[in-house]
Amino acid sequence: MDNKWVLQIKNVSKEYEGNSVLRGVSLSVKPGEIHALVGENGAGKSTLMNILFGMPVIHETGGFTGEVWLKGKKAEIESPKHAMEAGIGMVHQEFMLLPGFSVAENVKLNREPTKSNWFSKVSGRRLETLDLHKMGADTRRALDRIEMDIDEWLPLVGMPVGHRQFIEIAREIDKMDLSVLVLDEPTAVLTETEASTLLSVLKKLADSGIGVLFISHRLEEVCEIADTVTVLRDGEAIATMPTTETKLETIAEMMVGRKINRPKAAESGRTTDAGNVLEIRDLCVEMPGEYVNGANLTVRRGEILGLGGLAGHGKLGIANGIMGLYPSSGTLICDGEEIPLNNAQAALDAGLVFLSEDRRGVGLLLDESIEDNIALATMISKKKFLKRIGPLPVSILDRKSIREHAVDMISLLEIKCTGPQQSVSRLSGGNQQKVCVAKAITMEPRVLLVSEPTRGIDVGAKERVLSMIRRLNREKGITVVVISSELQELRSMCDRIAIMYKGRICGILDPDAPDAEFGLCMAGEGGSPSV
Amino acid sequence: MSSSFKQMMDKFGLPRLTIVLFLVALMIVATVNRLPTSMLLSNSLVRIGMNGVMVLAMVPSVQSGAGLNFGLSIGIIAGLIGMLVVMEFNLAGLLGLIVALLIACVLGAAAGYLYGQVLNRVRGQEMMIGTYTGFSIVSGMCMFWLLAPFRNPEMIWVVGGKGLRMTLAVDDSLAKILDNLWRFEILGVEIPVGLLLAFAFACLLLEVFFRSRFGVSMKVAGANPAFATSCGVNVDKMRVLGTVLSTALGAMGMVIYCQSFGYVQLYMAPLMMSFPAVAAVLIGGASARKATVWNAVLGTVLFQTLLTIALPVTRSVIQGDISEVAKTIISNCMILYALTRKEGDG
Ligand SMILES: Nc1ncnc2c1ncn2[C@@H]1O[C@H](COP(=O)(O)OP(=O)(O)OP(=O)(O)O)[C@@H](O)[C@H]1O
Ligand SMILES: [Mg+2]
Numbered sequence: 001m002d003n004k005w006v007l008q009i010k011n012v013s014k015e016y017e018g019n020s021v022l023r024g025v026s027l028s029v030k031p032g033e034i035h036a037l038v039g040e041n042g043a044g045k046s047t048l049m050n051i052l053f054g055m056p057v058i059h060e061t062g063g064f065t066g067e068v069w070l071k072g073k074k075a076e077i078e079s080p081k082h083a084m085e086a087g088i089g090m091v092h093q094e095f096m097l098l099p100g101f102s103v104a105e106n107v108k109l110n111r112e113p114t115k116s117n118w119f120s121k122v123s124g125r126r127l128e129t130l131d132l133h134k135m136g137a138d139t140r141r142a143l144d145r146i147e148m149d150i151d152e153w154l155p156l157v158g159m160p161v162g163h164r165q166f167i168e169i170a171r172e173i174d175k176m177d178l179s180v181l182v183l184d185e186p187t188a189v190l191t192e193t194e195a196s197t198l199l200s201v202l203k204k205l206a207d208s209g210i211g212v213l214f215i216s217h218r219l220e221e222v223c224e225i226a227d228t229v230t231v232l233r234d235g236e237a238i239a240t241m242p243t244t245e246t247k248l249e250t251i252a253e254m255m256v257g258r259k260i261n262r263p264k265a266a267e268s269g270r271t272t273d274a275g276n277v278l279e280i281r282d283l284c285v286e287m288p289g290e291y292v293n294g295a296n297l298t299v300r301r302g303e304i305l306g307l308g309g310l311a312g313h314g315k316l317g318i319a320n321g322i323m324g325l326y327p328s329s330g331t332l333i334c335d336g337e338e339i340p341l342n343n344a345q346a347a348l349d350a351g352l353v354f355l356s357e358d359r360r361g362v363g364l365l366l367d368e369s370i371e372d373n374i375a376l377a378t379m380i381s382k383k384k385f386l387k388r389i390g391p392l393p394v395s396i397l398d399r400k401s402i403r404e405h406a407v408d409m410i411s412l413l414e415i416k417c418t419g420p421q422q423s424v425s426r427l428s429g430g431n432q433q434k435v436c437v438a439k440a441i442t443m444e445p446r447v448l449l450v451s452e453p454t455r456g457i458d459v460g461a462k463e464r465v466l467s468m469i470r471r472l473n474r475e476k477g478i479t480v481v482v483i484s485s486e487l488q489e490l491r492s493m494c495d496r497i498a499i500m501y502k503g504r505i506c507g508i509l510d511p512d513a514p515d516a517e518f519g520l521c522m523a524g525e526g527g528s529p530s531v
Numbered sequence: 532m533s534s535s536f537k538q539m540m541d542k543f544g545l546p547r548l549t550i551v552l553f554l555v556a557l558m559i560v561a562t563v564n565r566l567p568t569s570m571l572l573s574n575s576l577v578r579i580g581m582n583g584v585m586v587l588a589m590v591p592s593v594q595s596g597a598g599l600n601f602g603l604s605i606g607i608i609a610g611l612i613g614m615l616v617v618m619e620f621n622l623a624g625l626l627g628l629i630v631a632l633l634i635a636c637v638l639g640a641a642a643g644y645l646y647g648q649v650l651n652r653v654r655g656q657e658m659m660i661g662t663y664t665g666f667s668i669v670s671g672m673c674m675f676w677l678l679a680p681f682r683n684p685e686m687i688w689v690v691g692g693k694g695l696r697m698t699l700a701v702d703d704s705l706a707k708i709l710d711n712l713w714r715f716e717i718l719g720v721e722i723p724v725g726l727l728l729a730f731a732f733a734c735l736l737l738e739v740f741f742r743s744r745f746g747v748s749m750k751v752a753g754a755n756p757a758f759a760t761s762c763g764v765n766v767d768k769m770r771v772l773g774t775v776l777s778t779a780l781g782a783m784g785m786v787i788y789c790q791s792f793g794y795v796q797l798y799m800a801p802l803m804m805s806f807p808a809v810a811a812v813l814i815g816g817a818s819a820r821k822a823t824v825w826n827a828v829l830g831t832v833l834f835q836t837l838l839t840i841a842l843p844v845t846r847s848v849i850q851g852d853i854s855e856v857a858k859t860i861i862s863n864c865m866i867l868y869a870l871t872r873k874e875g876d877g
Binding site: 323324325344345347348349354356358361362363364365366367368376377379380381383386389394395396397 | 739742743744747748751754755757758760761762763764821
């Protein structure tokens with residue numbers, strides 16, 4: 001019986017301020033098994049993982065009830081340190097890396113290899129010198145294992161989210177005595193190719209006897225690599241079954257409790273000839289890890305343009321550069337007028353609105369309420385949601401209209417929360433993403449640049465967000481540029497898809513172009529280099 | 532019902548609850564020991580009004596992301612200069628006060644602008660650098676007080692005829708001008724209406740400011756610089772403006788303090804004056820990253836009442852004067868406590 005399960009979660013329940021978010025959840029993982037955990041946004045997946053990893057939020061909010069067993073023994077996990085010592089590795093939904101440090105330092109944080117020196121012989125291990133050489137080599141090995149060719153001594157600050165994800169995984173697999181690896185939406189920011197690399201790494205890890213527990217909203221990959229899947233709905237584990245005995249559609253239905261219509265591809269691929277709304281010439285952007293080196297691109301009025309490519313090839317750099325968030329050079333013309341670069345206000349004034357991929361860094365004010373997060377950006381840049389104080393020539397926030405607008409958005413996007421005044425730090429990852437989407441829509445853009453719009457959003461909500469973007473495009477004539485690592489998502493909604501390679505546009509393809517053509521383009525070959 | 536009560540208590544915070552209970556206990560002891568409670572209350576009210584604006588000065592600096600303004604002494608000096616100019620020209624009454632406030636405000640804003648530029652170069656260490664900048668400016672100003680071209684014989688050293696005195700008495704026509712404005716007595720407690728109104732007016736202005744587009748931009752710049760940049764807010768500029776506002780408020784706060792105190796103290800006197808202000812706003816529930824007008828008001832009320840009531844009461848229980856020591860100990864403990872605790876609690 002001893003080694004049958006590496007991990008057992010028994011009858012776990014958890015409440016946050018009187019809201020019960022987990023109710024008697026049980027789940028077991030065998031050695032070498034890949035166990036997927038799926039569920040709607042706010043179903044309690046991350047909460048369960050936080051319990052498993054002894055995260056401080058759990059204990060600060062009154063702990064939980066139920067038991068966690070590791071390798072047949074009951075475990076009391078009080079802190080992440082305990083969890084690590086017990087052999088649990090965890091990749092969080094939100095990044096847990098130190099931006100000021102290098103990749104190697106992050107991978108080896110708190111577990112730095114050391115050499116003994118004169119001092120340490122006298123006073124013990126704490127004063128040993130860091131073995132930088134070994135640190136670098138270990139990190140290199142971990143990075144190689146996940147097929148990532150990034151310099152291990154590069155600082156992390158400003159690195160794109162896709163890279164950070166891989167570094168987090170490298171950190172976990174570098175731990176030698178790992179017996180359970182937990183990943184909270186590891187593939188959300190990766191392209192299909194990157195994700196499949198990652199999945200094959202997970203397969204290898206599992207074959208070496210590690211139990212893998214992972215959360216994903218991409219049900220295709222769940223069906224592809226998981227052995228078992230557990231569906232969580234509103235805090236209850238409603239089913240656990242082998243993936244061989246179920247279908248993607250069944251899982252999706254179980255998650256949301258209703259039928260899901262998969263987005264139709266029929267509407268994509270229109271040609272518009274209403275002129276160009278945006279012209280980008282020789283754009284160079286210095287966004288670390290996502291450099292753009294002389295990209296040329298035109299966006300037609302009223303179209304939905306997709307921007308794809310592997311992580312690190314600059315697809316994120318373009319939008320961040322245009323919006324003045326990273327130093328850039330080149331020419332940007334919006335509706336025939338040149339817009340100065342490196343000037344966020346000018347871009348906003350021209351009607352460009354950006355939904356950032358870095359939702360916690362750029363997208364949200366974590367300590368503020370949902371309503372403020374939705375309205376403040378518009379208030380600041382567009383002078384809306386203001387009212388006069390009586391006859392005085394002073395305008396202050398119009399709390400009432402902010403509240404009403406937030407309530408509308410919450411019901412429109414089905415944001416799961418206790419009310420518009422809840423702090424966004426208390427929301428689940430997917431619901432935070434929905435707040436970001438609401439914030440961008442509120443700005444009433446002329447051109448909407450959305451970066452990873454459905455990152456971490458469940459199947460049901462994804463359909464809602466995508467159809468909403470489509471509706472904004474159709475009904476309000478908003479031009480949309482979608483930057484996504486999910487090619488499938490781009491193909492289902494875009495009229496044209498530009499693929500980036502090494503900081504340039506490598507080609508612009510039709511959404512129905514064969515897979516092989518996309519593959520070639522992402523590898524820097526083929527495609528039509530026309531703009 | 533009970534859960535909403537609990538929520539209210541959570542919002543108010545344990546430290547503040549403790550202080551309130553402690554104050555109540557002190558009042559009981561005071562009554563039992565037959566101390567003049569109405570006088571204690573009158574004194575508390577005066578001290579609240581006198582210190583309030585200086586505590587309020589912490590709010591814009593924290594909100595804009597520059598942390599607690601440990602360099603408030605810079606503003607305090609601007610306030611002192613405002614007072615000195617008015618005294619030099621023997622300006623009296625409300626006019627004198629207004630001129631002093633104006634000079635303080637302009638000088639404070641200018642000094643705050645320069646200080647803000649310094650703070651922008653030392654991101655992340657504002658509070659440490661602020662403390663040292665404050666200290667060195669206070670010391671540097673000692674020279675200025677000696678050399679400054681003030682000629683009023685009431686103000687300069689009798690011997691030698693040059694250099695400002697250590698402590699200058701404010702002329703009767705100017706001293707307590709706000710305290711005595713519309714002042715009345717009720718149940719033996721004197722209410723310094725003008726002084727309290729001045730404080731309330733400053734609170735109101737600041738509160739309105741932080742609800743305006745400009746004020747919200749400043750708050751956002753402090754809370755998340757990346758978010759602010761993406762909304763087109765110039766984060767550096769906002770931090771400088773926060774410091775300007777804070778220093779100007781500090782300067783005007785000092786003028787109010789001096790007129791109520793009745794003396795202008797120069798040389799090393801302003802050295803530690805930022806600490807009680809920092810302590811007060813922290814007691815009110817602020818942190819180095821978040822402070823509201825409410826925090827400043829609540830903090831001032833609690834801190835100043837505590838100081839005024841606790842000292843006579845302790846003196847009636849144990850003999851001897853420990854007022855200065857107690858004030859220093861309380862404020863420094865509070866600062867230590869607040870800066871070491873984790874975000875969010877307390
Ligand atoms: N710190 C917190 N305080 C209060 N409530 C919280 C907190 N963290 C999460 N919640 C609530 O608990 C519920 C479950 O959140 P959780 O993060 O586990 O969802 P999830 O399944 O991971 O969703 P997602 O797919 O969006 O990441 C949500 O309704 C959320 O609002
Ligand atoms: Mg989650």
